[in-house]
Amino acid sequence: MATRSKVTIADVAQAAGVSTATAGRVLGSYGYAAKSTRDQVTAVARKLGYRPNGLARSLITGETRTIGVVAGDIRTQFYASILRGISDVADEHGFGLLITNSDERLDHEMRALDLLMEKQVDGLIVSPCDTRKARHLHRISETQLPIVLIDRAVEGLAVDQVTALNAEGAEAAVGELIRAGHTRIGVVAELLEPEPGGIERFIEDAHAGLVRTAKSMYPSWQRLLGYINAHRAAGLAIDSSLIRPAGSYSSEAAHREARDLLSHAERPSALFTTDGTMSEGVMRAIAEAGLVIPRDVSLVGFDDLDWMAFTPPGISAISQPRYAMGAAAARMLLDRVAGSTAPTSGLTMTPEFIKRGSIARR
Amino acid sequence: MATRSKVTIADVAQAAGVSTATAGRVLGSYGYAAKSTRDQVTAVARKLGYRPNGLARSLITGETRTIGVVAGDIRTQFYASILRGISDVADEHGFGLLITNSDERLDHEMRALDLLMEKQVDGLIVSPCDTRKARHLHRISETQLPIVLIDRAVEGLAVDQVTALNAEGAEAAVGELIRAGHTRIGVVAELLEPEPGGIERFIEDAHAGLVRTAKSMYPSWQRLLGYINAHRAAGLAIDSSLIRPAGSYSSEAAHREARDLLSHAERPSALFTTDGTMSEGVMRAIAEAGLVIPRDVSLVGFDDLDWMAFTPPGISAISQPRYAMGAAAARMLLDRVAGSTAPTSGLTMTPEFIKRGSIARR
DNA sequence: TCAAGTACTGAGAACGTTCGCACATTCCAA
DNA sequence: TTGGAATGTGCGAACGTTCTCAGTACTTGA
Structure with a gap:
């Protein structure tokens, strides 16, 4: 290991003919120091190439x-x-x-x-x-x-x-799809930390209005809740086969689920994704299937990614102020x-x- | 400032009835320590919730x-x-x-x-x-x-x-465009650190084969060199009005240049961008102009970004192994x-x- | 002229580790 | 036996700062 030249306060002090305490006061700019000594010390420090050692400082200051x-x-x-x-x-x-x-x-x-x-x-x-x-x-x-x-x-x-208002944001987004006349809306969501009772139970309870957003609920679940709430508000039933848990934060998993969803006998007319990673996987599946947005399938994603602005025809999204x-x-x-x-x-x-x-x- | 409970090696040592040196050896797992003392010390350390202080360690070890x-x-x-x-x-x-x-x-x-x-x-x-x-x-x-x-x-x-083989990569990409029959290819590049002599001079020299890639040449300049080399290899002249320096690493600047380029009387039939940020700006300009890739304009970008795979019709790119x-x-x-x-x-x-x-x- | 500040300085103790050294004890080969 | 590793332990000095405290010199006001 090459020996790294390290100039310490003591070195500077000695070269400047003052005590380490005084040199320290000058270089750390705390406490008193006469103008003349200050100049002298700083000059010497610069000449020797002194660099403060944050470790030593932190050890004593505690920050x-x-x-x-x-x-x-x-x-x-x-x-x-x-x-x-x-x-x-x-x-x-x-x-x-x-x-x-x-x-x-x-x-x-x-x-x-x-x-x-x-x-x-x-x-x-x-x-x-x-x-x-x-x-x-x-x-x-x-x-x-x-x-x-x-x-x-x-x-x-x-x-x-x-945090972000996840359920509300998702509800607004899905609401847009519903207002545009969509009734079969697929969801691709992480949903990796299972809610107690499982996904079926969650859908049931949520649709019955029994689930309240908890801050500690996982974001993708909150967004799924928003999806369900939007349906409930519009008096639409939920087809749980359209709700696809990717089970992980990977666009590959999302891609798989979306592909499956798109090859469904009764293909959903729109998709909702619960975050950027899901959106990417879904986009890939749509592209591979040769489908055109929005002619063949509509799409809304949670989180507005850069490319959504310029990817034709422009992807609608819920934008969080990241x-x-x-x-x-x-x-x-x-x-x-x-x-x-x-x-x-x-x-x-x-x-x-x-x-x-x-x-x-x- | 709340006093943060800090358990030190000395505390552990005292509670375990050994010297700080011995406790240190156990906790830092260096030097000798009998199995029995090791167990005793680790047990006490765990009970007290000891956490090593990396600052002190680093101060002495020098790393x-x-x-x-x-x-x-x-x-x-x-x-x-x-x-x-x-x-x-x-x-x-x-x-x-x-x-x-x-x-x-x-x-x-x-x-x-x-x-x-x-x-x-x-x-x-x-x-x-x-x-x-x-x-x-x-x-x-x-x-x-x-x-x-x-x-x-x-x-x-x-x-x-x-580093990446910038000039070569760019030359290959632009070569693809030329082989596809394009002769008017626009470039949007950062080019913020001017090469001595300015851009006109650079183009001239490069086209005359006088510029050699230097590793210390700025990447966007290297990629521009690749663009020029591809033209030279194909025996094509360079229209310097098609070379647009954004002057900064911002997609806004790229957007501006691209918009200008696309409203050109003789619009280039293809565009080349020298990095991801430029690509995004250019994509936005293309989308805003209502142009369709590749019908109205072809595009190749340096650096393969996620969205290029699924943005219809798929954007060709030079992929660097980031x-x-x-x-x-x-x-x-x-x-x-x-x-x-x-x-x-x-x-x-x-x-x-x-x-x-x-x-x-x- | 004296007391009470104010400006400045230095000695030395922290901070929480690791490390060199000295010393004990055990073990094993010769 | 004997001596040299190998193993185990403690003391105290680092590491490079900041900080407390005591002390000196100089100013100021009554």
Whole structure:
């Protein structure tokens, strides 16, 4: 290992003929220092190429000015935008960002959190992959380390949260399809964390108006609830064979389900996808089947991805303010880091329906 | 500020009735420790909820097991994929990732590097925003801190690099257009760091075969060179009014240039874009103009983005192995971090032309 | 002229680890 | 037996900062 030249405060102090304490005061700009010594020390520091060692500083100050993030997969536009929002706010406050991926796996998430804790981050922004089995998050929260949850809430965990109005957004989107005359609308959704009683039971209960949105309900389930509510409001029955759980956050799974749905004897006249990854899988299936939107099938997706604006004929979507969600989460976190003891708050962002050419009248 | 419960090795040692040194050996799993003491100490540590403090460890070991990354903009698929490649390799080796954005601005890049250096990262992966004015990178490199450059090389900076065969890839792509009978091919390219002599001069020299690809040439210029080379090889003249410098990494700028190009009296029959961001801007312009690909205009883009596969009629593209580039960069860096003193190497990845339906015969 | 500030400085103790060293004990081959 | 590994333990010094505290010099107001 090459020896890395490291100039310390002591070196600077010696070269400048002052004590390390004084040099420290100048270079860390705290406490008193005469103008003349200040100039002298800074000059020497520059000449020697002094660079402060954040580790030593953090060890003593107890703050690293670093925040840790656990995202699902930074490759997706969803997380990438959120991260950029977080990053800009962090930057503004001189904070660094330690970023990890969970791939929606609990073991990865726990490993990532261990890593972040060990690196002594000042706070965490987490998109938890399990909204129920989250004992590790409870434990971390008990140590008083600030946590902000994003996209999903965890049952019984009293920390700040940023989420979207999922059920309402989905209901609005599906409502558009229904108003356009569609009655057989397919859904491709993750639905990976099963709701108690299973999917059939969920549909039944929801259609009977017995299911209430819980913040800790998984987003794709909330969006499915919106789908069902839209049907209920319009007095439409639900054909559960049109509801396709991909079972994972992969566009391949979505692709498979969509292909199956599109080769159905009574093909649905419209599709609804519960997030960007599902939308991509579904788009691929539609393209491969040689179908044309909206002539052969209409489409609305949750989350507005870049390509939806220019892919003919334009894909209608529910747009969540991803960047703003990230930025808001970061701001909430930094408030806590700065010592705020305000009661925990949940910020719920309202998604917006963006009408484009992907919905045909029937 | 809430007092964060912090259990130290000393606490564990005391509770377990051993010295801090012994407890340290057990918890850090280095040096000797009897089975019985090991069990005793780990049991106590677990009970007290001990968590190692990475700062203290790093301060003494001199390694943080963290690598710093300076990307252009993590929101783009280009950087997001690269980052994911880096992240997976880092993860595999127990390294954390400190991620920053430069937005292709030198001052941002320098600020980001300062932050990363202060946090004592073990190495850097940088996509430098200026391939010539990079004194700060030279300075950092002199401190022996391992650096790997990605996507772009810096003139005279002897560090490991991962780049793509830009000129060759672009030449192949434009060659496809020419072989399909296109003679008026528009280009939308960043071209923000001007080549000496300006763009006109560059075109002239390139067409005369006087320009050789330099690794430190900015990617968009290399790709423009490929465009020109393809023309030269086919014996076609260059109409410089078809070459549009966006001047920045923004799809808005690309959009503007493309719109202008498409309303040209003699509209080009095909377009070539030098990267994903340009492709998005161009797609938007095409959609807004109500043009249909490939009937009204053919299109090939550098960098294969997700949506190109399913956006009708499928957009042909030069695919760079983004994820693999990131992973390779991370591996090269970790080799250096582990002490490798092999001569610096440049890994050049070969892009692949992906034929889809966006090229019409003329 | 004295007391009470204000400006500045340095010694030395933190922070929570790892590491070098010294010392004990055990084990095994010669 | 004997001596040299191998194994196990503790002391105290690092690592490079910040921070407390004591102390000095200089100003100021009564």
